[in-house]
Amino acid sequence: MIFEITNIPLYKQKSLHWAAQLEVCSYLDSNNFTNSYSKFDALIAAGVKNEITANAGDAFDKLNQFRQEHSGWLTGFLSYDLKNETEHLTSTNADKLHFPDLYFFEPQHVVIIRGNKVEIISEDAELIFAQIEQQVIFPVQKPEDLNLQSRFSRDEYIDTFNRIKQHITRGDIYVTNFCQEFYAQDATIHPVSIFTDLNRISPTPFACFFKYHQQYILCASPERFLAKRGDKLISQPIKGTARRGATEAEDNAIKLALRNNIKEQQENVMVVDMVRNDLTKSAVPGTVKTEELFGIYSFEQVHQMMSTVTCQIQQGLSSVEAIRNTFPMGSMTGAPKVSAMQLMEQHERTRRGVYSGAVGYFSPDDDFDFNVVIRTILCNAEERYLSFEVGSAITFDAVAGDEYNECLLKAKAILEVLKTSIN
Template structure:
C-alpha cells in the first residue's frame, strides 16, 4: 500500500518501535539530509524470510548465491575482517562481540518513506499501517551511566601513535587509520532507546538501527562507503574533522581552518587516491574521476571533509563484486592499503568486527548503498557486552595528543548518550 502521513517524524518513531518487536530488522534513516544519490528518506526492513550468516573465506561467494536466490530487497552488513578474504591477511586480535563477518536477510515486510509518502510491502499491509499509527509513543528512558573501559590509556595511545609514525618515517606506510575500543562488560541497555537518543543528539545521513538474534548495531554514521546507481559507482570518503562551536563566527572560522589545514588536506587526498585505485578494479577504463575534492559537510557534532569519487561500472562486474573490489573502504584502512591493514592488526588490541565495515542494502533494480560503520555502538545482549571503536588518521605530521582528542570528539555523542561524564 502507498499512503501519505502528515507527521513523518512521529510515523518514523512509531514504525521503528513497532519493527523493534521483531527478531530481525534494519532501519536506515537519512535524517532529511539532502543527498542526490538517495532513493528514499527512510527504509525499514523487517523479519527474515531468508538469511545468510558467513565468515571470511567464501563469504562473498555465498552472498552472490544468496543474492541470486533473493533478487528483491536484501539488507545486511559487511564486517571489516572480510579483509582476510579480499586480501591475504589475518585477524589475530580478540573478538569480544562474536558477530559474523557478514549477515544479510531478505525481509518479510518493507517500509519505505520519501517525503510524506509511505509505502508498505508485505502481507496485510493495511493492518501493519493501522498497528503502527495506533502505537503510543513511550518516552525514551534515561540510560544509567555505563562503566566504560578503554583498551588503551591515553599515554599508551600516544606511545603507540609514535611507534606507528616510525613506520611512516621508514616508508612502510604513508597514512593509516588507527582505532581503539571502549567497552563495558556485564552491561544491560535498552538498544532502541539508546539509538533514538543517539539519533536525536547526532542526526546523520547514514544512521542505522540493526537487530538480529539479540545483537544490535546503533549507528550515527555520516559517511557513505559505496553506492551503485544504474551504471555509476559512488564513493564518498571522509578524512578531516573539526569541532562545532555555538558562536557562528567561530564555527565558520573552524570550517575555514579545516578547509586549509595541510594535515587534513594531506589525509583526504591520499585516501581519495586510494579510492580511485580501488574503483579501477570495477570501472570502465578512463571513467574514474573525482567529482568533488575537499568538500565540507556540517553535522550537529562536527564538520567533516568529504570527497566524492565516481566511475562507470564494467558490464562484467556484478553488484556484489563491485563491493568486494573496494572492501574494506580506504578511509578506514590507509595507504598503501595492505601494509596499513597489516600494521593496524599489530598495534590495535581488539578485533574491529562490524566497526569499519558497512551496513546497507541491495535493491530489486540491483542498485545498492552502504555506509561506513563509524560513530557506532555494538551490543551483544547474550554476553551483555557493549562496545564502540573510534579512530583517526595517523600521518607523519600527526600530533598524538591531538589525535586522541579527535577520537574523543568523534565519540562525543556516544559518550553523552551513555552518560559518561568523566574525562577519558
C-alpha cells in the same frame, strides 16, 4: 501499497519501535540529508523471509549467490574482518561482541518513507500500516550506570602512536587509521532508546538501527562507503574532522580553517587516491573521476571534509563483486592498504568486527548503498557487552595529542547518550 502520513517524525519513531519487536530488523534513516544519490528518507526492513550468515573465507561468493536467488530488497552488514577474504590477512585480536562477518536478510515487510508518502511492501500492507499507526512509543529509558573503560590509556595511545609513526618514517606505510575501543561489561541498555537519543543528538545521513537477535548496531554514521545508481558507482570518503563553533562566526572560521588545513587535505587526497585505485577494478576504463575534492559538510557534532569519487561500472560485473573490489574502505585502512591493515592488526587491541565495516541494502532495481560503520555503539545483549571504537588517521605530520583529542571529539555524542565518561 502507498499511504499518506502527516507527522513524518512520529511515523518514523513508530516504525522503529514496531520493527524492533521482531527478532531481526533494519532501520536506515537519512535524517533529511538529501542529495542527487538519495532514494528515500527512511527504509525499514523487518522479519526474515530468507537469510544468509557467513564468515570470511567464501562470504562474498555466498552473498553473490544469495543475491542472484533473491533479487528484491536485501539489507545487512559486512564486517571489517572480511579483509581476511579480500586479502591474505588474519584477525587475532579479542572479539567480545561475536557478530558474524556477514549477514543479510530478505525481509517479510519493507516500509519506505519518502516525504509524506509511505510505501509498504508486504503480503498484508494494510495490516502493517495499521500496526505501525497504532504502535505505542515507549519513553526513552536511560542506561544503567556503565563502567566504561578504554583499551588504551592516554599514555599507551601516545606510545603506540609513536611506534606507528616510526613505520611511516621508515616508509613501510604513509598513512593509516589507528582505532581504539571503549567498552563496558555487565552493561544493560535499552537499544531503541539509545539509538533514538543518539539519532536526536547526532543526526547523520547514514544512521541505522540494526537488530540481529540479541546483537545491535546503533549507528550515527556520516559517511557513504559505496553506492550504485544505475551504471554509476559512488564513494564519498571522509578524512578531516573539526569541532563545531559556539557562534556562527566561530563556526565559519573553523570550517574555513578545516578547508585550508594542509594536513587534513593530505589525508583526504591520499584516501581519494586509494578509492580511485579501488574503483578501477570495477570501472569502465577512463571513467573514474573525482566529482568533488575537499568538500566541507557540517553535522550536529562536527564538521567533516568529504570528497566524492565516481565511475561507470563494467558491464556484467555484479553488485557484490563491485563491493568486494573496494572492501574494506580506504578511509578506515590506510596506504599501502594491505601493509596498513597488517600493522593495525599488530597495534590495535580489539578485533574491529562490524566497526569500520558497512551496513546497507540492495534494492530490486539492483542499486545498493552502504555506509561506513563509525560513530557507532555495538552491543551483545546476551553477553551484556557494549563497545564503541574511534580512530583517526596517522600521517608523517600527525601529532599524537591532537589525534587522541580527535578521537574523543568523535566519541562526544556517544558519551552523552550513554550518560557516562571514560574511566
